[in-house]
Amino acid sequence: MDYSRQTILPQWGEAAQQKLRDSKILVVGAGGLGSALLPYLAAAGVGKLGIIDGDLIEASNLPRQVIYSESQIGSLKAEVASAYLQSRYSELSLVSYTSFLNETNACEIIQNFDLLIDATDDIPTRYLIDEACLAAGIPWVYGSIHQFEGQVSVFNFNNGPSYRDLFPTQSRSAISCSEAGVLGPTVGLIGMLQANEALKIIAGFGTSLSGKLLIYNLLTNSQDIFEIEKKKESPSIEKSFRTELISIADAIQSQAILLDVRSFGELPEVSHKRYVQIPLAELADRWQNLDLERELVIFCQSGARSAQAAELLNGLGFRRIKVIKGGAKELAEKLIYEIEQDTSRTQENDYNHNEIPSDQ
Amino acid sequence: MPKVKYFGILAETVNQAEEEISFDSENLEVLVAQLKEKHSLEAHDFQIAVNRKIISDLSAFKVKDSDEIAFLPAFAGG
Structure with a gap:
């Protein structure tokens, strides 16, 4: 060269x-x-x-x-x-x-x-x-x-x-x-x-x-x-909870609950058999509906609320938490694409948004 | 009058990139709190710079008429 x-x-x-x-x-x-x-x-x-x-x-x-x-x-x-x-x-x-x-x-x-x-x-x-x-x-x-x-x-x-x-x-x-x-x-x-x-x-x-x-x-x-001012005290390297990210493809392939922390009515709608919606504002009161042992993949519109939800759940003892890299729009698009690719999948889907799906 | 500049999502929320403000307190912390309330910025996190220097102790800073105050949020995209 x-x-x-x-x-x-x-x-x-x-x-x-x-x-x-x-x-x-x-x-x-x-x-x-x-x-x-x-x-x-x-x-x-x-x-x-x-x-x-x-x-x-x-x-x-x-x-x-x-x-x-x-x-x-x-x-x-x-x-x-x-x-x-x-x-x-x-x-x-x-x-x-x-x-x-x-x-x-x-x-x-x-x-x-x-x-x-x-x-x-x-x-x-x-x-x-x-x-x-x-x-x-x-x-x-x-x-x-x-x-x-x-x-x-x-x-x-x-x-x-x-x-x-x-x-x-x-x-x-x-x-x-x-x-x-x-x-x-x-x-x-x-x-x-x-x-x-x-x-x-x-x-x-x-x-x-x-x-x-x-x-x-x-x-x-x-x-x-x-x-920018350098702070006198050394920047905190204290062990704080950190969000682990998961790609949309891996999230769909996993057996994790897909936890939507957006508010009710936010678009796009996401439909999946492992889908659960608990808005971030209600999570502190409704987290008991979630299985502590089951893997959770959290998403919202952009990731900001997901990160807050992950931190909150971590504080409550949840350890198997990941946050989707991307947002509801990409997830919905990917799910629709997958359904188009595999029409048989639609028959398995349970569109119930309120009940927590079981592992089976 | 001091000029206030908003960046990123704050400019979008405030619906303008800059404004001139009249102020009844020279305390920067009070002034920022007033602007936060005026523009409903409570849900946002940002740093404050005056004359292009980021200020960590807002309460100790006295605002002058000629100052340029900037509201600086972190950007996320890439």
């Missing part, structure tokens, strides 16, 4: 190129942000890239997740992204993980890398990344989207602030792209900014966004940079 257009940059040179060749970057999430930044990191000459994502490619991903194609719908993103990059950059070392990052695998995976890029679409995973990167002593590049706005920052770099310094309490109302909506150029631009931060950190030039939060608004092209 000829990197001469990079190495003639006075700030870059052969030394930075070698640092990049020696670098090992883990990209968490191969969705909108991931598929924007991965090709640029690979092309620039990163030595080793890890890609972790348990999601499958869906038709609704294609308008912005440009490394995937129609024929790959239903395939694992981490595997397809990895194959895409390997076919173009033979010297690149790649490792793909086809599960979601969770409390069980985070430390073991992250210790193999020296920089992490957050390309996830949920907030609980960001707290997990923050704590795991603090424990491993590596920096991470944050990026996230709300409609036409994007946030970018660098955490845990040169003793700088962490995500928890910026957001000490977990947001109850933030919504993902699947609910809020997003255009391709927004994730593309924010992904590029993240890739650029990663290159600057590895090469050691320029001014990183460590200690700063950049908010870019693509509707107005305004950029605001806010200073």
Whole structure:
């Protein structure tokens, strides 16, 4: 590979190129942000890239997740992204993980890398990344989207602030792209900014966004940079309950109760024989209706209420809890798709929304 | 009058990206509580920045006429 257009940059040179060749970057999430930044990191000459994502490619991903194609719908993103990059950059070392990052695998995976890029679409995973990167002593590049706005920052770099310094309490109302909506150029631009931060950190030039939060608004092209204060006390690495995510496909295949914590009447309707609805506001009073021993998979519209429900149930002694990655809309679509694929399934379905289904 | 800027889901909830406010208390904590109530932001979590610096102790901060206050929620998407 000829990197001469990079190495003639006075700030870059052969030394930075070698640092990049020696670098090992883990990209968490191969969705909108991931598929924007991965090709640029690979092309620039990163030595080793890890890609972790348990999601499958869906038709609704294609308008912005440009490394995937129609024929790959239903395939694992981490595997397809990895194959895409390997076919173009033979010297690149790649490792793909086809599960979601969770409390069980985070430390073991992250210790193999020296920089992490957050390309996830949920907030609980960001707290997990923050704590795991603090424990491993590596920096991470944050990026996230709300409609036409994007946030970018660098955490845990040169003793700088962490995500928890910026957001000490977990947001109850933030919504993902699947609910809020997003255009391709927004994730593309924010992904590029993240890739650029990663290159600057590895090469050691320029001014990183460590200690700063950049908010870019693509509707107005305004950029605001806010200073983040590092808290005097070490950010809490106290053992708090963490939501474990499960893909929609795995949730459907499991024997778990599908617990809907949305309010009654919220659309879309979800129908399944293992479906139960207890709105979040009623959960504290009605949790006794749930079987403590049975696996529970919780969902709502975007994941925010699911995370709260999971925390509440964990506090009540439930240990077999997972939260669906995505929301009711994707789950309903997937169920309808499955029913279309296997018409016999509809005959087994029991659409009773009020009784707790038994294991049998 | 201080200017207040809202980001992300807060701009959507407030239905505007910025506004100028008149204030009867110079205490930032009181002012933020008033705006929270005015715009029904109780269900949201966010940080407050003044003049692009995030403020952790709101009660100790005195707001001036020329200040720019920002409401900063965490974004989730990606």
